[in-house]
Amino acid sequence: MLVAWMSENDTADWTIGVKFVLLRKNSSFNAGIKQSPYATLFGIEARIGLTSSSLPHDVIQKLQTEDDLLAILSSSSTQPDTQPLPETTQPLPETTQPLPETTQALTETIQPLPETTQPTSSIDKKRKLAIAAQQKQAERVVKRSRVIMKDGTVGDNVAVPIPSVDRGRGNPRNILGVILAVENGQYTIGCPSGILKGKYSRHQFDLCPQRLLSESDINSDSSVSLRQANKKESQHGG
Known part of the structure; x- marks a missing residue:
């Protein structure tokens, strides 16, 4: 693949091309793990081109030419980044309850947070899918090897x-x-x-x-x- 890239771009600088080759290999679908190596490691597919920018996905899908991209970038640059905060006319409410004077009172006022189960991250899900796919692939290889390489007996x-x-x-x-x-x-x-x-x-x-x-x-x-x-x-x- 690296040789093909060097031939297409008419260059001998393989150190530049190896970056594109590695990205291509890591983002390609692997039949063994049923996903790309990049998704197995980071939990998401590799973002290439405009998908790595801050533009929304639906906006990227509507782009057809470079003029459309320039128009969106120019319109986003003209809009102000920050909106002025509204002026508050009402005064802040006065606190009537006194602050706790001792550390014991302070600890009594603090309520423990409820225990919540953290959902499994996307990285863990991807890696579990990869492990399951590799186990199935290993079972197929062992089954095939047992059929092809039949055990020998004494006298054969x-x-x-x-x-x-x-x-x-x-x-x-x-x-x-x-x-x-x-x-x-x-x-x-x-x-x-x-x-x-x-x-x-x-x-x-x-x-x-x-x-x-x-x-x-x-x-x-x-x-x-x-x-x-x-x-x-x-x-x-x-």
Whole structure:
């Protein structure tokens, strides 16, 4: 967005454009919190242009051209800001009750204010809505991940990706293995070269729809790293 602003305005001064970009991002609607970040923080939508001025909202809605704006500003400047106060002809009433002489009498005359419940501010309302929207979004993500990343069971065939730095161009991108054990969401995977070192999380491998290997095909006597397993199973030495 900043690059687009610099291209449109034919300038390389990004320090000026970053202010407009930040305002645009913070005032845009966010699908996660169901409102803009600006409204979540301050409780109101960002005021841009004439909406940030002291002009009434209904007056701004009626403006069509710059001449209309100049006419309203000129008319408001000609009107006096303050009205003269009316002269009071009646004298002030005389106080007949004496003032309390002691602090005890003073405290007796002061009545405590009634306790009133303060209404929730707009900022609190906006933030509560944002929290509720984020919780719903998190629930959807967890539900979707559970459908896509189905839990594996012992005996399932999996494909473990090999990093590009550890494989040659002629090597396969994955190593075929078998789930040997599952404990607290951590998987122990074995391949024909041996049992892979370390535990694997569910997002670190893909489940195979067919069982091409069984536990009898796994070399359970040795423990190898993913790089060593790739080197042993490679057709040209990894």
